[in-house]
Each structure stands twice: as C-alpha cells, then as structure tokens.
Amino acid sequence: MSFEPWYTPDMSLERRPAITITTPTDFSLFETLHSHGWRHLLPFYPNDSTNSIARIQRLGSGTVVRISVAEGPASNLMVEADGGTPDEVEGIIRRILQLDRSLSDFHEYCSATPGLARISLARQGRMLCSPTLFEDCLKVILTTNTTWAQTKGMVKRLVDAYGSPWPTDPTLKAFPTPEQIAAVPVDDFAATVRAGYRAQSLHGLAVDVAEGRTDLDALRDPSLTSDDVLKRLLALRGIGPYGAACLLLYLGRGDRVNVDSWARTLVGQELGRKVTDKEVVAFFEPHGKWRGLVYSFYPWKERGAGATADVAA
C-alpha cells in the first residue's frame, strides 16, 4: 500500500495565521505521536522527519479542512488549518493529543517506581487519539486478529470510499461519519472495505450511532467509573477485552491492560516462558490504577525505549 505520507498544498492560497497552543510542561509531541501506531492510519499524515502530523478533518459544519500541528518556539504547538474557527481547530488538537489530561500523578508514580523513571523523564503517557470515539472504535476493531499492514489497508479503503473529500485535493478524505457509513448497504460496505467478518461490527456500530441507539460521547462522562465505561464498551459488538482496554486509554483511563500478542510476547520474554492473558494482566497488577498506562509505555529491555506497539509504517 502506498500513499503520500505528507501533503504540502499551495499554502499561498490557503495559509491562515497559525494557532498557538501552550502545552503542559509534561507534554511531548514526539512521545504522543509515537505512543502507538495510530499516526499511520488515515486520515492522519505523519511527517516523522519534522516531528509533525497533518490530518484531513470534517468539521461540525461539514466543511473538510486540513489541520497540521508541529512544535513551535517555547514548547508551544503551532497549528495550521485551512478553515474552521480557531476554537474548533484547537479543540480537535487538544482531543487528539490528550492535552487536557493531567499526568502529574502518573509521572510522580513513575518517578518513584524502580524501572519506570524513564516514562516520566521522557514525558510519556498521552496517547494519540482520534477526534471521535466512533473513529477510535472502528480502528480498534480493525486491529483485531489481523496484521498491521492489513489494518492500514482496511482503514484506507474505508476512508477513501466513504469519507468526505478535502476540496483542495479531493483524493484526500476525512474519516467517514456514522451517517455516511450507515447510508451504505452492509453488503456493499463489506465488499468495499474487505474487512472480513468485522464488516458487520463496523457497519452495525455506525448504524446504531447514526440512529441514536448508541451514544459514544456519553462514555466521556468523568463521573463514570472505569468499570462502568468498560462494561459499556464490552457491550459493543466487536469490542472485547483488548479493544475495550485500548479505548479506555484513549478516553484518558489507564487502568486496564490491553493484552495483545505483543504483550504476550514481551511478558513471555521477561518471564522466560509462554504466558496466558491472565499472567500478562498479573504482571502489571502491581501498578494498580496506572497498570494500563505503564504497559503502554513500559521500558522493555529488548526495545530499549518506548511505547507499546509503535508499528513502523
């Protein structure tokens, strides 16, 4: 699969004043972009050489814009968009970079815990997210029981087929809305996206959200316990323990370990034998309410530094 990882439009036509966002002192753009493989999934367009990322985004008005974010002076973020209000654009950036999430307690814990100091020193702990939980749900379903290369292909077909085009370059699309997917017959959807048995879950969730039977935004209610959110996520077709734990992380809750094949491999290497999912969970149990976040950024010896599964493009 190939597509331009970075798009440079004629900025003389579209350039608008950059938005400056002041970031928390414990924020790292690099670490957030590399927190997992999400930046390699459309409609994200990463540029690792400049530590920046762009995204084609459909705004609330229906307008499709390109938003880019890069490091600015004095630890600020420089955000550019060819449309939308500064407030809406900043809100999207704050959401996808988890800028409003406080990490001070987590970093305090890591600094005081043998072997975890690197996490706080590197300012790790924020996950790159999608602007909507709907997009994250679909992408999580598309990571299950498949290879990363296939995940990228399925997401690309989904975006290309059903997303709204960016006017400056209509070949670049935003992530489709629930309504856009729900409007397509499920058989056509399955044949186009080629997501196998996952098509029913993807399309079904889109229909449920579009018709108001499922309210994903309600899961952002901070008064809910993680157990409550977990139960509601597990009730979604196609979302199991792994997917729900991933989504909890994207919702700013790091207290569940998203056990996948990578976790089993790494914990197995640490313990010198094959391990079960329960053993992986038990391995991180000592980290209590931080166990999911600790797993996501655990400084595995084999990998030197870093994140859970920041799969190469």
Next chain:
DNA sequence: TTCCAGGGGTAGA
C-alpha cells in the same frame, strides 16, 4: 496448503 496476525463471539463443560 497451512498458518496466523496489535481478538471477539459463542457453545459447552
């Protein structure tokens, strides 16, 4: 041809 990948759903014990 067979296996399996950043799992999930289901039936049966």
Next chain:
DNA sequence: TCTACCCATGGA
C-alpha cells in the same frame, strides 16, 4: 470461569 472452535482477509 475456562476451553475449543469458528470467524474473512491476505501475506508468509
């Protein structure tokens, strides 16, 4: 609660 089996897809 645990295990076994199946699930579409596509690359190795």
